[in-house]
Amino acid sequence: MRKPIIAGNWKMNKTVGEARELVTALKDKLADVTDVEIAVAPPFTALSAAAEAIRGSNIKLAAQDMYWEEEGAFTGEVSPLMLKDVGCQYVIIGHSERRTYFSETNETVNKKVKAAHAYSLNPIVCVGERLEERESGVTKDVVKDHVVNGLADLTEEQIRNTVVAYEPVWAIGTGKTATPEQAQEVHRFIRELLTQIYSLTVAEAVRIQYGGSVKPDNVAQLMAQPDIDGGLIGGASLDADSFTQIVKFPGC
Numbered sequence: 001m002r003k004p005i006i007a008g009n010w011k012m013n014k015t016v017g018e019a020r021e022l023v024t025a026l027k028d029k030l031a032d033v034t035d036v037e038i039a040v041a042p043p044f045t046a047l048s049a050a051a052e053a054i055r056g057s058n059i060k061l062a063a064q065d066m067y068w069e070e071e072g073a074f075t076g077e078v079s080p081l082m083l084k085d086v087g088c089q090y091v092i093i094g095h096s097e098r099r100t101y102f103s104e105t106n107e108t109v110n111k112k113v114k115a116a117h118a119y120s121l122n123p124i125v126c127v128g129e130r131l132e133e134r135e136s137g138v139t140k141d142v143v144k145d146h147v148v149n150g151l152a153d154l155t156e157e158q159i160r161n162t163v164v165a166y167e168p169v170w171a172i173g174t175g176k177t178a179t180p181e182q183a184q185e186v187h188r189f190i191r192e193l194l195t196q197i198y199s200l201t202v203a204e205a206v207r208i209q210y211g212g213s214v215k216p217d218n219v220a221q222l223m224a225q226p227d228i229d230g231g232l233i234g235g236a237s238l239d240a241d242s243f244t245q246i247v248k249f250p251g252c
């Protein structure tokens with residue numbers, strides 16, 4: 001049985017004070033949740049305050065990105081050692097916004113994923129096609145490229161501790177959600193790829209989240225799909241009530 005994981009990607013939102021306020025509210029509202037793993041990914045500047053505020057709770061801390069080196073002359077970057085030090089257990093890697101605006105490639109994703117594992121950080125690795133790719137019928141080719149190359153050369157233990165987030169780019173921040181059937185088809189495809197690369201046992205253990213305009217009113221249908229094991233939530237994670245409703249989706 002895979003325990004669902006629902007993570008809030010706050011993107012470039014929330015000052016330190018606002019972050020503290022949001023996690024404090026979530027800590028209270030989500031205290032009774034035991035059957036879903038919960039994580040929040042504030043911006044780097046608010047990680048420390050958020051870590052302090054969620055201490056002792058069932059909410060885990062995630063970062064939105066990192067560099068693959070431990071330290072050195074890499075101005076502006078944050079290392080896996082630093083994320084570990086501040087209390088992160090997860091790190092989002094390869095988000096489509098990083099691929100689009102900051103030249104992230106499968107190669108850099110793979111370096112970051114390996115570095116995350118080297119520091120016992122669990123990567124949440126985003127994969128997914130753009131609208132023109134879906135429309136031209138190459139969704140599975142794109143997703144295969146992201147999975148095979150972004151997750152290349154991981155050990156069985158590392159892939160088990162990796163979360164894959166299927167995020168169709170056309171659904172991120174647009175209000176257009178993939179239908180549960182569209183999402184399930186790609187999630188199934190990802191699990192089949194993992195079966196080919198590793199084994200059925202390993203593939204069955206890997207959690208695959210869906211991301212893309214998940215809201216309180218569509219989460220239950222998505223989560224009812226057999227290969228959808230959670231959600232990566234952007235906009236709706238910025239509000240304590242909507243993120244709480246998503247985490248406590250009906251039927252969970």
Ligand code: PEP
Pocket residue numbers: 009167171172173174175211212213214232233234235236
């Ligand atoms: C995301 O940023 O990963 C995301 C899925 O955003 P949204 O929920 O706003 O579409």
